[in-house]
Amino acid sequence: MDTRINDDYSAERVADRLAIQDVMFRWCRAVDRLDFSAIKEVFHPDAIDDHGIYSGNVEGLVAWIRQRHEKIPFSMHQVSNMLIEFASPDSALAETYIWSVQRYSADGKASLAQLSGGAEGKPGGESDMFGAHRYIDRFERRDGLWKIIHRTVVMGWRTIVDVDPNGPQMLPQWTVARRDQEDFVFAERQRLGIR
Template sequence: MENSYSLQRMADRMQIQDVMYRWCRAVDRLDFDGIRLVFHPDGIDRHGPFNGNVDGLIDWIRNRHAKIPFSMHQISNILIEFASQDIAIVETYVRTVQRYPADAKANLAQLSGGAAGSDGRGADLFTCSRYIDKFERRNGEWRIAERNLVQDWKQIVDIPDNAPVPQDGWLKGARDGSDPLFRLRAEAGL
């Protein structure tokens, strides 16, 4: 049996883990090129209300997230099992927090099975889910060939009137190329 912790397999594990981190950044910053790069071109995604190819996934995220000002995917418990030299089954736990303004209730209901919080109020969605992915190494690069989102738990919390907000002069996250991360990356030549 192959050594799952040889130097090569450790490098494979780190590359797969990096793909998962890049997915989180790409979806949270609405970096559609970044989303495309974590999947093989013929990759598929089963995300609950969306099931289809990468181009369809990007269009779905672009439309669904258009009114969502904040999204954060946090991953943990990445279990990688190698089925062969170039195929791995990867289970990754993911917690997601997303803010939905009152005018984005339809976007929230789409992912929550119809629930959307109180009428006329914005809401935060909290989830505990798992990505069950088939990774393939092609041309020396690990990417997702098949993604399955398993939705284990969700909670919707109405945004209170006294919710904290960043003050003028504070760095604020953005879901596009104006996020402070991209300025630092550009300054560093990345």
């Protein structure tokens, strides 16, 4: 009888899986809300991130994201198809499918070109980039916490759509997403006493 399967889904391992999944969800919120402290919290201090255009430590990753996302008014990362495999009691490999959408301002085309192989969309207007890719993350549990120790972004598919200036507009009465600590989720967290 293969006891590995039973061990992989013991109560302790299910808790580990949920903790690793939570790290991925927190990463998405952190990068989409430009919460730089929270970005650092999903990685161990000695972690390495390889986004292709950027490869290096977490401090460098944060600096790169800060600069690159300066002209990106909207960003959304969604995770799905997460497969977690345990290499030992305190190490795991997670393969996570990511779907991302980012809007680039007319003066943010250099940031767009970084992850589009040089394509920038129509000059003078906004562009949306849609992408499907995967994160291959090595996780380690240290001091009881699962965090990423090494990430490689495996690029899949991307497309650019030029934004129609006469397209849908946000109405003043709507709660609109923000890319900072003024986003509605942070106000709700504060109201509920969530740190």
